[in-house]
Amino acid sequence: MALSREQHFDMYYYLLLGRALEERLETLYKQGKIPGAIYQGRGQEACYVGSAYALEPGDVIAPTHRDMIAMLPRGMDIKLIVAQHLAKVTGPTKGRGEDNYLGDLSRGIFTTVSMLPDFYPVAAGAALAFKIQGESRVALAYCGEGATSRGDWHEALNFAAVKTLPVVFFVINNQFAFSTPAEKGMKIGNVANRASAYGMPGITVDGNDPIEVFEAVKRSVDLAREGQGPSLIEAKTLRMKGHAGHDRFTYAPSGLIEQWEEKDPINRFEILLRDEWQLNDEEKQQIEIEIQMKIDGAVAFAEASPLPDPNEVTKDVYH
Amino acid sequence: MSITEQEAAKGLTFQNEESTYLQAISQGLGEAMREDETVIQIGEDIGEFGGAFKVTKGLIDEFGEERVIDTPLSESGFIGAAVGAALMGLRPVVEVQYADFLSCGWDQIVNVAAKIHYRTGDPVPMVIRAPSGAGLRAGPFHSQSPEGWFAHVPGLKVVAPATPFDAKGLLRSAIEDPNPVIFFEHKYLYRRLKERLPREKYKIDIGRASVRRDGTDVSVITYGAMLYKALEAAKQLNTNGISVEVVDIRTINPLDKAAIIASVKKTGKVVIVTEDHYSFGVSAELAATINEGAFEYLDGPIERIAPPDTPIPYSPPLEDAYLPQVEEITTGITKLVAY
Ligand SMILES: Cc1ncc(C[n+]2csc(CCOP(=O)(O)OP(=O)(O)O)c2C)c(N)n1
Ligand SMILES: [Mg+2]
Numbered sequence: 001m002a003l004s005r006e007q008h009f010d011m012y013y014y015l016l017l018g019r020a021l022e023e024r025l026e027t028l029y030k031q032g033k034i035p036g037a038i039y040q041g042r043g044q045e046a047c048y049v050g051s052a053y054a055l056e057p058g059d060v061i062a063p064t065h066r067d068m069i070a071m072l073p074r075g076m077d078i079k080l081i082v083a084q085h086l087a088k089v090t091g092p093t094k095g096r097g098e099d100n101y102l103g104d105l106s107r108g109i110f111t112t113v114s115m116l117p118d119f120y121p122v123a124a125g126a127a128l129a130f131k132i133q134g135e136s137r138v139a140l141a142y143c144g145e146g147a148t149s150r151g152d153w154h155e156a157l158n159f160a161a162v163k164t165l166p167v168v169f170f171v172i173n174n175q176f177a178f179s180t181p182a183e184k185g186m187k188i189g190n191v192a193n194r195a196s197a198y199g200m201p202g203i204t205v206d207g208n209d210p211i212e213v214f215e216a217v218k219r220s221v222d223l224a225r226e227g228q229g230p231s232l233i234e235a236k237t238l239r240m241k242g243h244a245g246h247d248r249f250t251y252a253p254s255g256l257i258e259q260w261e262e263k264d265p266i267n268r269f270e271i272l273l274r275d276e277w278q279l280n281d282e283e284k285q286q287i288e289i290e291i292q293m294k295i296d297g298a299v300a301f302a303e304a305s306p307l308p309d310p311n312e313v314t315k316d317v318y319h
Numbered sequence: 320m321s322i323t324e325q326e327a328a329k330g331l332t333f334q335n336e337e338s339t340y341l342q343a344i345s346q347g348l349g350e351a352m353r354e355d356e357t358v359i360q361i362g363e364d365i366g367e368f369g370g371a372f373k374v375t376k377g378l379i380d381e382f383g384e385e386r387v388i389d390t391p392l393s394e395s396g397f398i399g400a401a402v403g404a405a406l407m408g409l410r411p412v413v414e415v416q417y418a419d420f421l422s423c424g425w426d427q428i429v430n431v432a433a434k435i436h437y438r439t440g441d442p443v444p445m446v447i448r449a450p451s452g453a454g455l456r457a458g459p460f461h462s463q464s465p466e467g468w469f470a471h472v473p474g475l476k477v478v479a480p481a482t483p484f485d486a487k488g489l490l491r492s493a494i495e496d497p498n499p500v501i502f503f504e505h506k507y508l509y510r511r512l513k514e515r516l517p518r519e520k521y522k523i524d525i526g527r528a529s530v531r532r533d534g535t536d537v538s539v540i541t542y543g544a545m546l547y548k549a550l551e552a553a554k555q556l557n558t559n560g561i562s563v564e565v566v567d568i569r570t571i572n573p574l575d576k577a578a579i580i581a582s583v584k585k586t587g588k589v590v591i592v593t594e595d596h597y598s599f600g601v602s603a604e605l606a607a608t609i610n611e612g613a614f615e616y617l618d619g620p621i622e623r624i625a626p627p628d629t630p631i632p633y634s635p636p637l638e639d640a641y642l643p644q645v646e647e648i649t650t651g652i653t654k655l656v657a658y
Contacts (some may be wrong), residue, residue: 035456035635087456087634093635098458114460115423116392149391150423177392178416179368185391251368310640315626 003214005277007053009287010073011210012273014049015266017291018069021078025085029245033303034085036099037217039065043208045238046265047172049073050213051235054221055140058127060108062119062141065100066172066239070142074107081300094316095308117143120169122157127165127224138224139167140217141276145191145234146177154194155234161198166224168217169232172207174239179251195232207235208265211272237265331517331587341509343396343483344374344448346516347490348412352382355410358494359386361397362414362448372450372509389450392412398447402432402499405445409493418451418503419463422450432499433474446490449459450506451479452544452594453642458633464543464593467600469501470572476525477571479503481546483514485569496525530582534564537652538582540605541592542568545643549592552648561656571601579605580612587618588655592643619658622630622651627652 003011022040029038029185041048048069052061053072063070068081084091084102092102095110103111110126123141130137147153148171160167171191175182188194195202201223205216213235220231238260242249249257273279320324333655338346351358360375360382366389369376379387381383390397394415400470401411415421421428435443453462470477480486486504493500531546533555539549546567553563568575583589589609595601602623609621632638 036633089634093633096459096630096632097639098460098633100454101460103460114417146392149393149396151393151395176436177363178371179364180389180392184389211423275636306635307630307636312638313632313637314629317629 003211009213011053011125012269012279013287013291014069015045015210015269016287017078018048018072019266020038020291021081021295022069024299025082026245028082028085030297034099034174035087036295038085038245039100039243040241041066041069043265044172044174044199044237044259045069046210046213046269047170047207047235047237050210051069051140051217054214054217055138057134058108059138059140059221060110060123062110062112062123062139063103064112064116064119064143064147065114066144067142068100068102071103071107071109072178074109076104076107076109077260078294079301080104082298082302083305086302086305087307088302089308090302093152095269111282116147116150117141117153117156119161120153124156124160124165125162126169128163129229130166131163136225137166138221138223140170141167142170143171144177145171145173145175145182146180146185147165148191148194149185157194157200157230161200162232164227164229166226166227168220169230170217171232173234173236174207176243178243180246187188190234192232192234195284200229201231203231203235204236207237208263208268210265210269248294261297264283325539329521330570331519331521334518336515337513338483339510340483340486340504340512341372341374343487343516344490344504345376347487348375348379350520351412351491351494352378352386354606355542357408358410359388359404360412360414361388361401363390363416364394365389365414368448370414372506373413374504376629378464380496393418394423395427396501399431401445401447402435402443402543405443406435406506406557411445412494412592413445413447415447415449417461418465421443421447421449421465421501427476428469428499428501428516429472433472435474436498437474443499443603444497445558446493446500448502448504450509452507453502453638454506454507454544456633456635456638460546460632461617462631462638464503464595465577466501466503467505467595470601470604474499476500476573478525478569479505479543479571480523480569481505481508481543481567483512484516484537485523485529487516488521489525489569491520491522492525496626500525503543507544511639523569526570526575528566528570529570530564530578531567532563532565534586536562536586536656537588537590538566538586539590539592539648539652540579540582541569542565542571545592545594548643548645548648551645552652555649556652558651561652561657563652568605574604574608576608576612579608583609585615587616588658589617590624590648590655591624592624594642595625596628597623598628600625622655624648624651653658
């Protein structure tokens with residue numbers, strides 16, 4: 001499926017919005033306004049936008065700690081994202097859940113937990129419900145290469161394969177799990193090779209190319225929707241920041257970050273847009289202004305929002 | 320909080336430098352590895368990186384990758400591997416990045432490690448170190464105090480030291496113990512406490528409480544980071560003429576029932592303060608223990624102060640409301656004294 005000019009610009013918008021929003025969250029974190037942590041997906045924007053953009057409104061995603069940007073093409077309200085980080089009552093968890101562990105089920109976004117990758121089986125379960133209810137919907141589960149070492153990951157893939165479920169397993173291989181380089185977490189070079197153990201297609205894509213990611217995910221989503229079962233997609237990239245806000249990534253081999261700086265997904269996409277879709281400076285500036293205004297609005301909203309009422313601490317444990 | 324008199328009286332001499340709670344554990348790990356080559360470390364990011372909290376920093380330089388073992392992200396896998404290594408003669412010390420992630424290795428802990436000795440008589444000498452506790456605005460998945468989960472499992476020992484001195488001394492006992500021991504390190508205390516540690520080898524026996532403050536009117540039974548709130552409450556009430564005894568149980572399972580009962584017999588009134596949440600947990604077990612051992616000595620109901628039965632919230636006002644605070648403890652004690 002060829003993407004139109006408008007769709008290219010849409011993706012460009014989300015790429016820029018994701019990066020700018022994370023930068024603002026980093027500033028808020030450094031100002032001490034975020035009581036918890038920040039986890040950044042800088043450098044991985046193409047993975048998020050390319051994949052989420054391949055979904056339909058009724059589909060669901062299961063992001064992890066680093067995957068906030070995947071929520072943006074789903075229409076996630078960024079006011080909610082900032083309010084959650086600032087621990088305000090207006091955030092989607094009303095100040096109960098921490099920083100990036102957020103979602104919005106009305107937009108098909110699960111609210112993850114920290115234990116990785118606990119939402120892999122959950123995504124398979126969502127797909128099971130779609131299948132049982134005869135709905136033409138697909139689930140897409142995110143995680144990093146590190147999380148593919150846990151049993152829950154393997155159980156989810158096997159279950160989904162055996163039951164031919166409409167789910168796409170999307171692994172962002174960003175070369176690190178906290179400080180652990182991928183080659184110390186697994187003996188194989190490609191996470192996608194694990195797919196053969198479960199009898200599903202396994203595809204490796206360039207995680208810094210939004211179009212390549214989009215096309216691969218779109219194919220897998222179509223297969224899932226047609227009743228052909230799950231796929232595993234691995235997007236190769238580099239985590240451009242430390243594991244979390246406190247981690248300065250001192251263990252990155254020298255030169256690695258600079259080498260990947262050159263493959264920056266947004267710069268690359270911009271070149272494509274200029275060359276083939278006539279993006280000009282004025283348009284770019286306009287998009288950037290729109291994004292800054294949107295983020296300013298979200299931050300103002302979050303800062304003006306109240307903290308939760310301590311008397312409500314015991315509310316809502318049960319339905 | 321400094322070292323109890325009983326321990327100082329044992330004739331220990333002290334290092335010139337003060338050590339934090341975190342450093343005390345690091346020292347304990349290093350000493351154990353130096354003395355006993357069967358001691359190994361296993362966990363995520365514990366080698367070069369030194370662990371999520373840097374407790375194992377430097378161990379790999381001294382002992383190498385053979386004994387300081389970085390693992391893939393796979394708690395069930397490496398906890399199970401530790402059981403196997405323990406059965407074959409090693410003494411593995413496992414680190415999980417947060418106590419919250421113990422649940423990811425649950426089955427290996429509660430069904431494998433805990434139930435071997437009862438059936439076969441084979442020892443399973445292993446320690447699982449787990450940074451626990453709230454107060455750091457870390458939310459529902461990085462703040463839990465799950466000692467009650469594990470204390471409920473026959474075959475496991477569970478310790479929760481509150482001071483650098485105890486952390487190091489209990490770690491030694493845990494590593495020497497022929498049973499699986501879950502070692503809860505309160506991460507709020509990691510860098511907030513400092514004291515001079517003994518130069519000599521020493522250990523704190525598992526299952527031994529410590530009276531942190533003598534008193535005559537009320538006993539507070541507590542452990543972990545709550546010890547400091549209890550001591551602060553005791554100090555404040557002292558100026559009102561209320562004499563509070565504070566007992567730090569230090570080990571959750573096996574409980575030092577004798578020490579708890581002795582204190583309650585002396586004061587006749589008791590307040591239990593835990594960070595484990597209210598229902599079906601450590602505070603309930605303590606209340607039952609006191610009921611069974613000192614009922615005739617009680618001059619009032621057993622008071623429990625513990626967090627409500629909710630997940631641990633992220634936002635500061637909610638987390639502060641969740642955790643027992645000094646004022647709640649002073650109020651509880653004052654009410655009980657007037658009973
Ligand atoms: C079961 C479990 N163990 C440990 C952790 C602590 N932890 C948080 S993120 C992380 C690394 C994850 O690496 P990866 O899956 O590659 O995702 P990335 O952070 O690179 O996006 C670790 C070890 C966790 N969240 N869950
Ligand atoms: Mg990774």
